[in-house]
Amino acid sequence: MFEQLGLIGCGLMGGSFALALKRAKLVKRVVGYSKSPSTTERARQLGVIDVAAPSALLAVSGADLVLVAVPVSASEATFKAIRHGVSSDTLVMDVGSTKGDVIEAARRGLQNQFSSFVPAHPIAGKEVAGVEHAEASLFDGRQVILTPTKTTLRSNVQRAAQLWTGIGAQVLTMTPQDHDSAFAAVSHLPHLLAFAFTNAVAEQPDGARFLGLAGPGFRDFTRIAASDPAVWRDILLANREQVLLQSQAFRTKLLELEALIAAGDAQALENTIADARRTRAQWRSPGN
């Protein structure tokens, strides 16, 4: 049980975290701060937070638990703003989709309080943003990945794992590097491909006509192309090395397939597609 959650960023993720903690009776009081005062006020009206703080520092003052749920690009400034409200007894976490860059931002921002910080990535979300869509069940059955560094307090990693488990999530721990390479492959690259594909089709002279004929396959394949541009700009830049490596590996595979098609090599083409089919047919969504 935590006494007070200091919530920086009262959006979908932060708001859902607060609601989930309240539902599980794991926190007594939530003090929230958002860059936009109207967001903070709406979060209070909705009962997501109990008190609206006028600054990030005031939101974390007296808190034994802090969640930084801001856009990745705002991480460093946020850590810097709360540093003097954080002690070695505070558990500080984030919810970012990339970890290497957030860890560097926390190192620079939190300075001698960096060891209190447990980097966290809940694999959860919705296609809609904003505190009005926050819900206590957002993390139910979802994976949450913790990526502690060598200096992260072991006791805080343990508290973080208990907390996420307590609100219904499944906790995995891995290195930041392992996290970032894995998500470059299974999340960041698919987004990049969906953006490139959607633009490639739309920008052709016949693009509008083509799109009018697209069916359910196109619908599912491009769903992630409708993701938030600012969020994905940040993710792709924050994890650029791994993303570019994955994109290169993908292009090599694509060129191999193109060569089989150009050569009319029916058997090798079928075998390659059968490999993909087998992988996909055996895959099961974690936490579902």
Add this chain to the structure above:
Amino acid sequence: MFEQLGLIGCGLMGGSFALALKRAKLVKRVVGYSKSPSTTERARQLGVIDVAAPSALLAVSGADLVLVAVPVSASEATFKAIRHGVSSDTLVMDVGSTKGDVIEAARRGLQNQFSSFVPAHPIAGKEVAGVEHAEASLFDGRQVILTPTKTTLRSNVQRAAQLWTGIGAQVLTMTPQDHDSAFAAVSHLPHLLAFAFTNAVAEQPDGARFLGLAGPGFRDFTRIAASDPAVWRDILLANREQVLLQSQAFRTKLLELEALIAAGDAQALENTIADARRTRAQWRSPGN
């Protein structure tokens, strides 16, 4: 109202067509033939066809309506086999996902009966194959594309359009070239990309671990990678020129995005993603 449907290929598509015609009371009798006698027999037992014919030729004898619903690679042999059972009063159609190659197969196979043939592509399907999954509602509200050639009988195009409308589909007519270029862009290329992506991830040393962390975005993006290898081998080869053109256009877009990421050009990257988002957010699935 047709007297007799000669159905060549009693699978999901052919079987659903027969059931849809029966439901709409647009046919009196269905005579079916499949390469596998057990499939034909099962179709009869399920009431999808009324009579099981021992050959394709016998299935079309006396039919005023013929549907060729076989794998694209079996098209030419099928058209050849039924040629002597087809007259200028017969309406012959297919259900292939590519049209240029089927038209050439029909031209060679049907010879002087080629003008009876109305190339058709119903944008419908399921992730499961086989006559046991056939259903009368498969084409409800779906688009069906007719791609007549210069020699196709106008009267047959009209009969075909009335028939598909009568079983609940929306009929579009376009040239075979327009069809094949559009579907290379919005259907064949996404499949190719999903195959290449799935293999690129799975074949990495850490592939299995990566796949264990994949979430809902991956799930939707790769759904089409589980498609039937033989069917997609045929489609990609049949429409290879257009597919390779589309893949090249895609690679150009991908390289542009990679360059923006490598250069750290946040504004241009966000604008490019915003373009994709706008296209996808405005897109509406036809027939849904």
